[in-house]
Amino acid sequence: MIHLAIIKSVRACNLRCPYCYYINNETKNYGQMISEQTIERLYFHVSQHLAAQQGFGFVWHGGEPLLMGRRRFKRFLDMQKNFFSPDQIRNLLQTNGVLIDQPWIDFFNENGVAVGLSLDGPQELHDRNRPKVSGKGSYQDVVKAIELLHKNKMMVCVLSVVDGRRDGYEALAHLQGLGVHQCDFLIPMTNNALQGNSNVGIYHQFTDFQGISNFLLGAFQRWIETPEPKIGVRLFECLMQNAFGISHGYLNAGSCNLSESLVLETNGDICLDTDFSHIDRYQLGSQYNLQLNVHNKDFSLSDVEQRLKNFIASERLDLLPEDCQTCKVRSICHASHPASRFDADGSYNHRSAYCEAFYALGEIIVDYLHQKGLSSDFYDPDLKAVLLQESCHRPHDTVAVRAV
Numbered sequence: 001m002i003h004l005a006i007i008k009s010v011r012a013c014n015l016r017c018p019y020c021y022y023i024n025n026e027t028k029n030y031g032q033m034i035s036e037q038t039i040e041r042l043y044f045h046v047s048q049h050l051a052a053q054q055g056f057g058f059v060w061h062g063g064e065p066l067l068m069g070r071r072r073f074k075r076f077l078d079m080q081k082n083f084f085s086p087d088q089i090r091n092l093l094q095t096n097g098v099l100i101d102q103p104w105i106d107f108f109n110e111n112g113v114a115v116g117l118s119l120d121g122p123q124e125l126h127d128r129n130r131p132k133v134s135g136k137g138s139y140q141d142v143v144k145a146i147e148l149l150h151k152n153k154m155m156v157c158v159l160s161v162v163d164g165r166r167d168g169y170e171a172l173a174h175l176q177g178l179g180v181h182q183c184d185f186l187i188p189m190t191n192n193a194l195q196g197n198s199n200v201g202i203y204h205q206f207t208d209f210q211g212i213s214n215f216l217l218g219a220f221q222r223w224i225e226t227p228e229p230k231i232g233v234r235l236f237e238c239l240m241q242n243a244f245g246i247s248h249g250y251l252n253a254g255s256c257n258l259s260e261s262l263v264l265e266t267n268g269d270i271c272l273d274t275d276f277s278h279i280d281r282y283q284l285g286s287q288y289n290l291q292l293n294v295h296n297k298d299f300s301l302s303d304v305e306q307r308l309k310n311f312i313a314s315e316r317l318d319l320l321p322e323d324c325q326t327c328k329v330r331s332i333c334h335a336s337h338p339a340s341r342f343d344a345d346g347s348y349n350h351r352s353a354y355c356e357a358f359y360a361l362g363e364i365i366v367d368y369l370h371q372k373g374l375s376s377d378f379y380d381p382d383l384k385a386v387l388l389q390e391s392c393h394r395p396h397d398t399v400a401v402r403a404v
């Protein structure tokens with residue numbers, strides 16, 4: 001059941017991050033903001049779709065969503081009262097943090113909006129990867145935003161895009177030093193078809209998977225060394241849940257629950273998870289945009305849900321790709337994000353582009369859980385068997401075929 005809508009509220013940003021899939025030289029209709037009519041149509045269709053006791057989340061995203069301003073945002077939030085009871089919905093906003101000040105903090109508190117910030121690491125790296133339009137770094141602005149959140153006793157949740165040139169151990173230590181409560185490490189968005197593809201630009205053509213692997217291993221090491229209560233790291237926590245067969249719905253940790261959320265573009269188009277957007281952007285296929293719009297006369301969320309379920313089934317995204325079926329850590333990795341499996345043949349029946357990094361991370365997670373005495377609870381009997389065979393340390397060493 002769809003229970004989350006990521007709302008692309010603004011096609012504009014005050015930063016120019018080189019890895020951004022949304023704001024770049026090709027951004028069409030730059031500056032477009034989502035309209036009240038489009039938001040109203042979304043709310044209407046969600047309210048038609050929701051069962052009485054079901055909850056729903058709205059994630060305000062961009063571009064930079066704070067560029068829509070408080071007055072416009074307040075109108076969008078107030079409109080929710082016409083469609084939902086307050087305990088039925090939750091609002092979260094993901095921001096680059098540059099515009100956060102006390103009036104915005106007061107606004108979030110008065111309107112029950114949870115906030116997530118983007119911070120890529122220590123100043124030198126963050127400023128290089130997340131410059132303002134002027135070219136000046138944005139690190140100090142984000143640190144000020146974090147201080148304001150602390151001062152107002154709010155949760156500090158951070159998304160951090162992994163840079164293979166960084167030391168993951170120090171990166172996590174840095175976030176801990178800033179008093180971050182929860183974080184997640186996002187691997188730069190890519191898929192197999194982009195790697196080595198000379199039509200996609202240098203940034204997406206060559207992803208430094210060795211560096212990313214080292215980063216994740218360093219961050220994981222720091223994480224396990226940290227005494228309780230630990231900073232939450234969603235990727236690590238969800239991969240560990242995979243080991244025990246606990247579902248979490250997190251696509252970056254190999255969930256295939258694409259039919260539980262949607263992306264609403266500023267013009268009302270309905271799209272898949274944003275990690276599929278590069279496929280459309282580089283004319284490798286037509287996957288991201290579902291060619292459905294909330295303003296269409298016969299639009300319904302049930303149709304969207306069915307379309308998403310059909311997509312999962314036709315592309316076999318709920319099954320492990322053949323390449324992964326004999327991998328030792330398949331029940332930890334689950335072939336990572338479904339979009340990362342896409343290759344130039346137009347299919348998803350391939351190991352993830354992130355394989356190198358996730359294989360290494362999967363191995364140390366297995367070792368860690370084994371040392372903790374938890375491996376007897378692994379849900380995958382093949383993984384237990386592999387642990388007993390010291391010689392098995394590469395993919396394709398086991399033989400069973402298993403659906404994720």
Ligand code: SF4
Pocket residue numbers: 323324327328329330331333334335336351352354355356358359362395
């Ligand atoms: S580590 Fe690689 S081969 Fe193993 S499940 Fe993940 S993507 Fe597939």
